[in-house]
Amino acid sequence: ATKYRPFVAVDLPDRQWPSRRIETPPQWCAVDLRDGNQALIDPMDQERKQRLFDLLVKIGFKQIEVGFPSASQTDFDFVRSLIEEDKVPDDVRIQVLTQARPHLIDRTFEALKGAKNAIVHVYNATDPVFRRVVFNVDKPECIQIAVDATTLIREHMTAAPETHWTFQYSPELFSTTEMDFAVEIVDAVEAAFGATAESPMIVNLPATVECATPNNYADQVEWFCRHIRHRDHLIVSVHPHNDRGTGVAAAELAVMGGADRVEGCLFGNGERTGNVDLVTLAMNLYTQGVHPGLDFSNITPIMREVEYCNQLPVHPRHPYVGDLVFTAFSGSHQDAIKKGMAARREAENDFWEVPYLPIDPLDVGRSYEAVIRVNSQSGKGGISYLLEQEHGIELPRRLSIEFSQVVQEVADRLGKEITSQMIYQAFVDEYLDQH
Ligand code: KIV
Ligand code: ZN
Numbered sequence: 477a478t479k480y481r482p483f484v485a486v487d488l489p490d491r492q493w494p495s496r497r498i499e500t501p502p503q504w505c506a507v508d509l510r511d512g513n514q515a516l517i518d519p520m521d522q523e524r525k526q527r528l529f530d531l532l533v534k535i536g537f538k539q540i541e542v543g544f545p546s547a548s549q550t551d552f553d554f555v556r557s558l559i560e561e562d563k564v565p566d567d568v569r570i571q572v573l574t575q576a577r578p579h580l581i582d583r584t585f586e587a588l589k590g591a592k593n594a595i596v597h598v599y600n601a602t603d604p605v606f607r608r609v610v611f612n613v614d615k616p617e618c619i620q621i622a623v624d625a626t627t628l629i630r631e632h633m634t635a636a637p638e639t640h641w642t643f644q645y646s647p648e649l650f651s652t653t654e655m656d657f658a659v660e661i662v663d664a665v666e667a668a669f670g671a672t673a674e675s676p677m678i679v680n681l682p683a684t685v686e687c688a689t690p691n692n693y694a695d696q697v698e699w700f701c702r703h704i705r706h707r708d709h710l711i712v713s714v715h716p717h718n719d720r721g722t723g724v725a726a727a728e729l730a731v732m733g734g735a736d737r738v739e740g741c742l743f744g745n746g747e748r749t750g751n752v753d754l755v756t757l758a759m760n761l762y763t764q765g766v767h768p769g770l771d772f773s774n775i776t777p778i779m780r781e782v783e784y785c786n787q788l789p790v791h792p793r794h795p796y797v798g799d800l801v802f803t804a805f806s807g808s809h810q811d812a813i814k815k816g817m818a819a820r821r822e823a824e825n826d827f828w829e830v831p832y833l834p835i836d837p838l839d840v841g842r843s844y845e846a847v848i849r850v851n852s853q854s855g856k857g858g859i860s861y862l863l864e865q866e867h868g869i870e871l872p873r874r875l876s877i878e879f880s881q882v883v884q885e886v887a888d889r890l891g892k893e894i895t896s897q898m899i900y901q902a903f904v905d906e907y908l909d910q911h
Contacts, residue, residue, distance in 0.1 A: 478765040479828045479836070496732040501761055501768045503737035504754060505539040505713065506532045508782075510551075510573055512745040514544070518787050525554050526563070528785040531778065532742075533568055536770045539595065541571040541739070545587035546580035555587040564592065569642060571595035576625035585632040588639065595642040595678065596633070598625050602661055603649035615657060619664050622647075626668040643669050644678035646715065651683040651693055655700065663705045671709040679704075680739060682715035683726060686749075690722045694729030701734035713737035716752040718744060723752035728760065742782050743790045743797075759796040763835055772797075774841035802837040807855020814861045850894045852887035856880035862896040863903065882907050 482497065508528055513520050520528065525543075532540050542558065543551030555572060558564050570591060574584040576598050588594050600621050607613050613621070622645065633641040645665045647658050662679050671677040681700060683693050697714060701707055714735045716726040727738050740746075744753030755775075758768035772778065775797045779790050792799040804810045809832045816830030823829075828836050850858050860876045863869045871879060886902050887894050894902075 478762075478767070479826045480763045480765050481827060482764045497764070498728065498731050498761060498766060501758075501766060502731050502735065503539065503711065503713075504537055504758075504768075504770060505541060505571060505737060505739045506537045506741065506754060507541040507715075507739050507751060508532065508741045508745060508786075509554075510541040510543050510571075511739075511747060511751050512741040512786065515745065515747045515750075516786055516788070519550070520785060521550065522554055522557065524785040525550075526557075527781065529558070529563070531781050531785075533565060535772070535778065538567055539569050539571055539737075541573060541595075541597065544573045546574050546583040552583075552587050559588070559590050566592060569593040569595050569640075571597050571644065573597045573599065576600040576621050578624075578628055581625060581628050581632065585636070589636070591639050593640045593642075595644050596629055597644040597646065597678075597680070598622075598629060599646035599648045599680075599682075600625070601649050602647040602653040602658060604654065605652070606649060615660075619661050622661055622665050623668045626665050630669055642678060643671070644680055644713070645669075646680040646682055648682055649684045650681040651696055652685070652687065655696060655703075659700060659703045662700075662710075666704075666706060666709055671706070673706075673708040676709050676711050678711045678713050678737065680713040680715050680737075681730075681735075683717055683723075684715075686717050686719040686723060686726065689720075690716075690726035690729050693726045694733040697730040697735050698733035711736050713739055715739040717747060718749040718752060721749065723750070724756050724760070727752045727757055743779070743794060745782075745786050745788065753795075755797060756795045759835070759840075762839070772840055776841060796835065796840060802833065802842050804832060804858065805851055805853050807853065807857055810850075810854060810861065811857030814857045850883065850887065850896075850899060851892070852884055854880075854884070854887070854894075859883050859899060862899055866896045867900045867903075869900075869903065879903065879907055 509525055529540065529542065543554055545552040545555045558570060564570055572584055572588065574580050574596065584596060600618065601611065602618060607618055626645065629643060645662065647653055647661055650658055666677060669677055681697055693716065701712055704710065712735045714727055714730040716723040731738065738752065738757065740752035740754040740757065741750065742755055744750035755772060758770045758772060761768045779797055783789055790798060793801060804813055812831035813833060820830060850862065856876045859880045860871055863871065883894060883899055883902055
């Protein structure tokens with residue numbers, strides 16, 4: 477049961493509406509410890525990595541990309557400590573990234589020795605500019621690099637049957653690769669690995685640099701799903717970056733277009749403008765009545781822990797979670813919220829129908845006290861709400877109008893936000909005294 481009604485536009489009688497909706501959550505993979513980490517000014521040390529890993533587990537992530545062990549000694553040591561100190565729950569798969577180069581693949585498997593569950597994620601760039609300018613390879617050579625890497629990875633996996641392995645391939649820069657070539661290379665990789673419907677591989681389709689409107693990416697993912705030889709041998713994953721600021725929309729549309737899985741970071745950390753923000757994605761599902769399977773019911777400690785690990789602040793207007801998102805400064809908003817809260821107390825159902833607040837702050841562990849703040853722009857609604865809720869003083873309408881003028885004068889004089897304690901003090905000092 478959910479208190480959020482899925483949004484339906486009721487006034488489009490000539491349209492089937494909504495055209496599509498996400499009914500079940502995708503698989504989630506958190507890449508904070510790899511893509512997120514490689515974009516930090518001050519990359520995480522072991523302690524910060526471990527704290528973020530533990531947090532991701534606690535939130536409910538079952539697939540976590542923990543590093544790039546063949547490229548970084550810190551990541552290698554971190555993977556070893558996770559395995560040797562038995563820090564990975566049985567139902568969590570750790571994922572590691574490697575380039576499609578033999579010595580790096582060998583080193584990756586060294587890092588993973590003794591793991592219970594692991595995803596080996598290999599990538600090579602498939603986009604034409606990278607083929608021509610960066611690597612100087614033609615299409616067949618590009619396919620050969622991917623196939624050779626896959627064959628070597630299969631050999632390593634076969635040689636270590638004590639680990640439950642999953643294989644993942646990313647055609648890096650998928651969204652700027654010719655689509656028929658993306659299909660051709662993934663078909664070749666899938667055949668080389670020998671994926672089956674019972675034992676599928678993950679194919680991850682990155683928008684490494686987001687450079688088109690999000691519907692375009694979703695169209696590419698949908699086209700890919702239709703044209704790939706064995707769709708049922710694949711778990712199709714998306715990996716949107718946020719260069720145009722539309723990473724969340726891209727991921728949502730891509731899931732509607734057929735993707736099964738989403739890779740991203742908490743609060744949108746990641747290269748340049750970030751990876752897609754998994755908190756917003758999850759909460760968007762939640763407010764449409766679909767439980768995301770991730771627990772953000774106490775968001776503030778999560779946000780503070782991530783700020784510590786990344787050494788980066790979360791924006792105060794970040795959707796659902798920022799410090800300012802459950803505040804209303806304007807009088808008309810405060811008044812409408814107050815009426816909505818009162819109506820909710822009287823209502824017989826549990827639906828959330830409070831104006832201006834898209835969700836109940838309590839659902840992310842935020843308190844009602846923070847909902848209404850008062851400054852010189854506020855009207856009587858917020859002022860009497862705070863007086864009533866926090867100090868048990870209920871003013872009749874005429875007095876409430878008079879008193880709000882007193883508070884506004886105080887706010888104007890001080891030029892800053894007024895706390896409920898200051899409102900109470902103003903009531904005692906400046907109002908009661910004179911009446
Ligand atoms: O953005 C990207 O293309 C990546 C790949 C390595 C998956 O992070
Ligand atoms: Zn990335």
